[in-house]
Amino acid sequence: AVAPIGLEEEGLVSRPAWAERILVVLPVDHELLTKDRIYWQDLRREVFVVQSGGLGPSFGNLIAARLTEQSKSPAIIRQNTSLESVVSIVSAKRFITIATEASHGVSWPDVEFREVFDGNGPTRLDYAFYWRANNANPALKQFFTMIGERYPG
Numbered sequence: 838a839v840a841p842i843g844l845e846e847e848g849l850v851s852r853p854a855w856a857e858r859i860l861v862v863l864p865v866d867h868e869l870l871t872k873d874r875i876y877w878q879d880l881r882r883e884v885f886v887v888q889s890g891g892l893g894p895s896f897g898n899l900i901a902a903r904l905t906e907q908s909k910s911p912a913i914i915r916q917n918t919s920l921e922s923v924v925s926i927v928s929a930k931r932f933i934t935i936a937t938e939a940s941h942g943v944s945w946p947d948v949e950f951r952e953v954f955d956g957n958g959p960t961r962l963d964y965a966f967y968w969r970a971n972n973a974n975p976a977l978k979q980f981f982t983m984i985g986e987r988y989p990g
Contacts, residue, residue, distance in 0.1 A: 856961040857937040886932040
């Protein structure tokens, strides 16, 4: 499987894969779009909507980790819906959301995607390959041999 780094289960092993930039999705007339850079602290008073499935739980955890302060948690609404529906909710100017840069390639009306920064630069979501340690499938072994040759480290 390919999933964000942090999946832990007994007997599961992983190998880092790649990272994608995290983008905030805002309505086109949002006041934060006037800023050159958007930092996590700029998002403290916002209400987020995320999917309850897919990457939604990872996004909810990321938002909570970046914006929770002194017993005050960020406002996060979880919706059992698709990313497309979440972005539609943002275009209705009620909430904001975050997405990875892979979502930015689609043309969405009435919303803007902007990078979210922290003290180290753009925020990224790291992914990894996961598999069972006892998986003896020859195709899996060949796959990781190829990955190791092309992307050492």
